[in-house]
Amino acid sequence: MMFEFEMRGMRVFHILTSVLTICCFFLITLPQSRCQTHDAVCNEQPYKCGTLSNISYPFWGQNRSRQCGFSDQFELTCHDDDTTTSIRIGSQNFTVKELNTSAETMRLVRKDLADDVCSPQFGDTYDVNSSTVFRYSSSVYNMTIFYNCSSSVDTPTGFGNLTCGDEKGLFSNGAQDEVLKRFAWLERCGRHVRVPIDAPYDDKGGRQFLQQAFGSGFPVNYTLHTSLTSAGVPPSQIILLVFGAVLGGLMTCIVIYCCSCKCMSSTLKFWSSRKNDREIEAFLKNYGALAHQRYKFSEIKKMTNSFKDKLGEGGFGAVYKGELLSGCPVAVKILNASKGNGEDFINEVASISRTSHINVVTLLGFCCEGHKKALIYEFMHNGSLEKFIYNKGLEATPSLSWDNLWEIALGIARGLEYLHRGCNTRILHFDIKPHNILLDEDFCPKISDFGLAKLCSRKESIVSMPDARGTIGYVAPEVWNRNFGGVSHKSDVYSYGMMLLEMVGGRKNINAEANHTSEIYFPHWVYSRLEQGGDLRPDKVIATEENEIARRMTIVGLWCVQTFPRDRPTISRVIDMLEDNMNSLEMPPKPVLSSPTRSVPESTTSSLQFE
Template sequence: MLSFLHYHLAMTLLKPNHVFLRAPFLFIFYLLMLPSLHCKYDPKYKLCNQPFKCGNLTNISYPFWGGPNRPQECGRLGFELTHCEDETQLPRIKIEDLDFHVSNINSQELLHTMNIARSDLWDSPCTDYLHNTTLDYDRFSYVQTVRNLTLYYDCPPALHPSIPNNFTCKINGTSNDLAYYLDDSLSRINVPEKPSCFIEIRVPMFWEGFDVMPGNGTAKVERVLRQGFQVEYSAQWDLCRLCSNSNGSCVSNATDDSFLCLCRDGVFNPKYCPIDHDSKFNMKWKIIVGVLSVVFTILSMSTVFYLWSSHRASVNEESKNEDVEAFIQNIGPLAVKRYKFSAVIKITNSFKDKLGQGGYGDVYKGHLLDGFPVAVKVLKESKGFEDFVNEVASISRTSHVNVVTLLGYCFEGKKKALIYEFMPNGSLEKFVYIDSNQLTTPHLELEKLFQIAIGIARGLEYLHRGCNTRILHFDIKPHNILLDENFCPKISDFGLSKLCTRKESIISMLDARGTIGYIAPEVFSRNFGRVSAKSDVYSYGMMILEMVGGRKNIDARVSHTSEIYFPDWVHEQLEQDSDLGLVNAVSDEEKEMARRMVLVGLWSIQTRPSDRPSMSKVIEMLEGSIEALQIPPKPVLYSPVRSLPPDSSTLSTLG
């Protein structure tokens, strides 16, 4: 690999207009390049590239460490693997003072899981270590195919005939009556009709097939306890990906466990390794280069500096343009046309007809050469390369009647633009909120809003399940819902979206993103749960409550004392079986639509992601029988307004 100076020397020598400089520079170039052939890897780098091996588990690397080959600095705290030499030939890991057998580790680009089982319950449920199973939630989280198996100890069947799953085992030589209970939730503190047993412990397990598993109670329980359960583990994968792409090794600081990137020359960097950071001159070539370079020092250094300065900007921009072009060509099945910025100027008639503006940039109306109307979003120069690529990558994978169509893009240096189909009725925002001081834009009839709500739900369901790659939007709100001439809704603005595989249900993010008032609690704090497609469901629920109520649920501009939280009020009305009294619902049919939207909205904003319906279920609830819709529990409402400055209305940190 060429160093930074080697690279620019090479690029300069390949320019046709510098032929007269080639002879002396080629001589220096080869002298500089030869020592790089003699580089050696640092012992620490070689050590941390040695995988952990145990039985059938091979090629296990970051964030795991342990054994004779991988010291702690090669991994992260909480990921030490031990006891490979025992009869099971399985490594063990300690999590929250509990010892677990590790039977499988799956480390893919977007999915990092492992199968673990409690070591004290590996041979038998008859343990004297009666403790619940807990996880270090900063590093581990349950996957969706896990539920609890609750074991009750000293639980005589005669006292609790309603609990059929009884069996007996010996603990410390004494017979003990046990029972087990299957719990659908991992987070329930108590189960219904809890027996008055001596003690209970909860153990996660795979749920598939347990109910139909052959054998008596003891055999079934032993089988699932040994099978264990699956967890996802996190270890700052975004930083590790940057480090690996620069040929570094992902490690950690042994003092504070912070992420570090170990380069091949033994130097630690916070994110990634500079190009050819590991190449070293040996003494012989230092002397040769020093002697031979004297003749050319003045000419070479002055010329290289001039050429490097003049070409640095153009090389960087050309490289970015090539990166974008290559990325666009590989992101999906749809052909997205690239336009020059001069063509964008013609399409918009020199940006004559401005439709709106925002933090991302300005939107203009334009026409393609065939007269087809389009909307052109010109991004501000401050909007980064990642924001631009993120939106193009997401929306180019879609083709749905309720998702806006991307027709083209422009990327020339700092000039970035996106060309969409034109939506004559603009955004849903101007049709939702009832304001007595602004009578120019009418509020839509409830039946039309109901159909719009169903269309948005179908669009989101498609993004979550219908695409080849699952797309999480993270900024669902009325402003980002566009309406065509027939008021058909289309989801737009994918600048904050995240891509994940079809099988992936939970993702990792470094920071919060979205718009205050619509952000799910778990996006702010992982204490509420894991970030997933259910985070979009929360935003959707807040939005349709605003649609049916004709007002914002949360206004970041008002004081705490004057703030009225609409979901709170409407939940109380439902519990009291009162008429919602919504101004837009007149007929009985409209009142039923309003009630249906309110119930779906309240279910969608439940605090725990697991309590919210999927978008498929939301569509079923909107189109199904009203009698089947129950009033949801009142959520422990979480308003980001109370923890952020009043002028902070949008978060857009990309992780």
């Protein structure tokens, strides 16, 4: 294996050598006529775009070709009304109000905010500092606007009031995270928007201040590395020179690497493995997981009869049926050795070792021998819930009655309520789906697979999460895009709601068989059938009392999958709604998200995969 590794390095070395040779040849033989043509085209008088005039390098657009500008980032769009000029930075379009190429500054305006500060459509302003050439001026301040706040809250010092129709809003200096640390109750407001302004708010002006600030815009600086261009070297040659220098450096590094990779790789692998093992052992002691039975891997192998009976497979490993010496049947999950440094093992043990609830699967023991890791759970005779939902053509799988489905839905909700409120430490699951709901011999549901779980304080309403996690089709909008809101226990509520709709509809919420023209966002389909009084399970005859259960589960599910976390109920409220009389349930708003993209296949793993 190491020999193959070294050979790959040598192949890369030869490829880079060839590429560098071609680039150097192209650079040397670049026709002078091309350079002269570039100068003839671009050395023109400054041009006009919209209301802006005296525009020159590095900007381009309108009648100026791409070769006359510094990069794609400096393209200006001159609109047909001849009064507006816009530029796209990152993911957002800005109106260019002023432009000074001598000072390398421009003033940008978010026209949607300037036109209507109460618009429900916009989200956070794209962070200009995230680009490679643009930077906010030192005079720019962050402003955070909080919409849909309770009308009963007092306005703190340093905040301004904003009235949008019948709804109250507040705004203040500072980024969203900074403001929420000082005033945590603002999280109850419906929506937060961060925007840059040119001057701080000083308790005066209210909405008039916002309109004036957004209308005047904010200054942005840009910086160009112009030493070569000022010396008369065209941009095309600059790129080749830089590319050649980078390739030369890479070649040197690869030569050194090929000579030492074998020794270095072995050493790093050894110490990395030892470090991970020490960290996991320290974790097991700190979390008291040693109270569970610890097994050797040889015992795991014997317990599963050399992994003879495979029950299923998820993103973090395969599950096998086993039997303890006492004769008690168990489910043994063998974790994938390729999954990082054991983070999934730590997540699962840390979370589930804190639990004891009838609707949460019980951990009976574990194995940890280097990269060999296993978890031993109580055996669930009826397997996962998904086979009872999507059982088309599976005659061996019995259909569940509507009473069964309602009891299962209620049990899962009670298990989630326990995770969210019943432990000293709140546990967010982040992967609620039918595959991770196991059923015992009495069809009592139990939540399993805590590989993506996150522990947080019960007082912590919003959790910090560096990356998205979950399974396509069940992931709450805010998990992959913070513009929808903060990640919290409401994210589990969304996943639960999508699962509830699948239980009612008897199909997956992402239909792999749907073509582009007939594809429908699943909650829209459910909502339309409910609104029109159609059968929620066209493939089954539903009695009147069963139809009431189906409609109740559907309404609760639609409340749970509301786009914004603030509009979803807590899991405790979900339990109340499931147990309420049908007449006491209000119809939720229609879901507003569009259909999921067809380029994203359904994930069969426990980790989020946008492929």
